[in-house]
Amino acid sequence: MASEGHQVRSTAALLRVSESGYYAWCRRAPSGRVLWHARLTELILSIYRSSEAMYGSRRIHHELQERYGINVSRGTVELLMRQAGIRGRAGRTRWAAGQMLDSRTARRLWVTDARAHHTRTGTVYCAVVLDTNQRRLMGWSVDRTATQELVHRALDAALVRDAEELPPVRAQHTRPTAYAFTEHMQTLALAPVTARVPDRHAQASVDLFWRRIGRSLLPRQYWNTPESLQTQLMSLLEDFSA
Known part of the structure; x- marks a missing residue:
């Protein structure tokens, strides 16, 4: 709210937090979890783009484990993809006999x-x-x-x-x-x-x-x-x- 032009004092009073606590939060370095999620999001976006926006959370989760050796839950991958505003294409291709007509x-x-x-x-x-x-x-x-x-x-x-x-x-x-x-x-x-x-x-x-x-x-x-x-x-x- 403060970044939108609202006064810090009135906003802190409205949210029942101290001004000193707010400024301390502003000076605080990003947590390890935040940094890890940012790095993970970069890898997810890289895999997603290389697949030409085809891969969903299941396939990206597999790529993270097999190609990069990253042990992360599929739920985390789904969360980060949702936050990044990306999703895979629905539907699966079947392995079956027959010529591909293209x-x-x-x-x-x-x-x-x-x-x-x-x-x-x-x-x-x-x-x-x-x-x-x-x-x-x-x-x-x-x-x-x-x-x-x-x-x-x-x-x-x-x-x-x-x-x-x-x-x-x-x-x-x-x-x-x-x-x-x-x-x-x-x-x-x-x-x-x-x-x-x-x-x-x-x-x-x-x-x-x-x-x-x-x-x-x-x-x-x-x-x-x-x-x-x-x-x-x-x-x-x-x-x-x-």
Whole structure:
């Protein structure tokens, strides 16, 4: 109220606070919580803008945890987004067979992604090759170590499957496939140095695929050993690629 031109003395008397208390509040430095929320809001706005205003609180909350290692509640993310006046777009894209009817079908696009799944006694790495235009799993590979060979096996499986499905005459006239490697691949140091990163549409298809895998896996508390998780993943991926 004082900033709007009202006298401090009369405003303090109206609100039943002391003038000295008001001036002390003005001189007080921002609290750690206020500074933390300001920094968090900057990160949220950055993620939101990079998604072209698509991501909501759930996806931004996931990005804060996975990309920045920030452990914050989803309620806090929702609060800060509301205070910043931003919100994600409603609706979800389904992972289903069928051609995407837009300009992106001009070329085939294969996106390679890799994820690390942690158990109590070790880690299992999984690389997949997805045809994001037709939303199909083309190839996959599962191993206990994150090496270039993990990705090579997934790509080899995708190429073999693609060659088997296309008649020889059609294969000779098929336009070249475009490849892209996600940020997860770069984080695990499995992507080429000059790798192309897919656009947000392709990345959304990859995320939807992993959510389906996550819903089909047994709960995390049952991942007692890397061997048991590896068996689960291989069985699921075999079903998805059938």
